Amino acid sequence: EIVLTQSPDTLSLSPGERATLSCRASQRTGSSYLAWYQQKPGQAPRLLIYAASSRATGIPDRFSGSGSGTDFTLTISRLEPEDFAVYYCQQYGVHTFGQGTKLEIK
Amino acid sequence: EEQLVQSGAEVKKPGESLKISCKGSGYSFSDYWIGWVRQMPGKGLEWMGLIFPGDSDTRYSPSFQGQVTMSADKSISTAYLQWNNLKASDTAMYYCVRSSPYDVWGQGTLVTVSS
Numbered sequence: 001e002i003v004l005t006q007s008p009d010t011l012s013l014s015p016g017e018r019a020t021l022s023c024r025a026s027q028r029t030g031s032s033y034l035a036w037y038q039q040k041p042g043q044a045p046r047l048l049i050y051a052a053s054s055r056a057t058g059i060p061d062r063f064s065g066s067g068s069g070t071d072f073t074l075t076i077s078r079l080e081p082e083d084f085a086v087y088y089c090q091q092y093g094v095h096t097f098g099q100g101t102k103l104e105i106k
Numbered sequence: 107e108e109q110l111v112q113s114g115a116e117v118k119k120p121g122e123s124l125k126i127s128c129k130g131s132g133y134s135f136s137d138y139w140i141g142w143v144r145q146m147p148g149k150g151l152e153w154m155g156l157i158f159p160g161d162s163d164t165r166y167s168p169s170f171q172g173q174v175t176m177s178a179d180k181s182i183s184t185a186y187l188q189w190n191n192l193k194a195s196d197t198a199m200y201y202c203v204r205s206s207p208y209d210v211w212g213q214g215t216l217v218t219v220s221s
Binding site: 033035037039044045046047050056057088090092093095096097098099100 | 141150151152153156167201205206207208209211212213214
């Protein structure tokens with residue numbers, strides 16, 4: 001069973017700053033099946049990134065994904081007020097989610 | 107527009123049965139797996155399982171095998187999630203998703219189980 005561990009659990013930053021969120025898999029996982037989702041309070045999650053680095057339809061280019069093997073990263077280049085939310089990674093080949101990273105305003 | 111629309115919130119008592127629904131539109135419902143995701147209050151996302159509406163092939167997460175039943179009626183583009191013996195611990199938001207990746211999400215169905 002693949003376990004995804006996200007870090008940090010909480011990230012406190014200010015608008016305009018750069019955010020770097022990490023997702024580590026317990027074993028090598030196909031990069032083709034790594035996704036990132038954003039969830040705002042009271043809303044369903046939204047797909048941001050799939051196949052580790054491809055942006056989903058309508059996702060701004062300040063969001064980027066990278067990584068391979070066991071280590072993956074979601075980067076938000078310049079934080080906008082609407083980016084403060086919880087972010088989940090997922091290995092959608094086996095459907096496992098990470099525990100989430102809460103990105104909060106500092 | 108591709109979308110999944112779920113049935114409304116439910117309040118049930120322990121031991122009762124429940125079936126919630128997820129109706130797809132704007133795409134060929136039969137050609138994509140539909141997944142179900144649980145989110146307990148204040149917690150993260152948990153994959154429950156998948157169903158392929160085209161032939162009702164079903165895959166359950168080991169954590170949910172035997173606890174829920176997934177079904178689908180492709181003629182009306184609708185998937186279902188069913189419980190036969192609800193517990194208080196089933197209280198959660200349940201999302202249906204188009205898989206994979208999960209690019210279309212339903213709005214969620216809040217299930218509250220309380221005596």
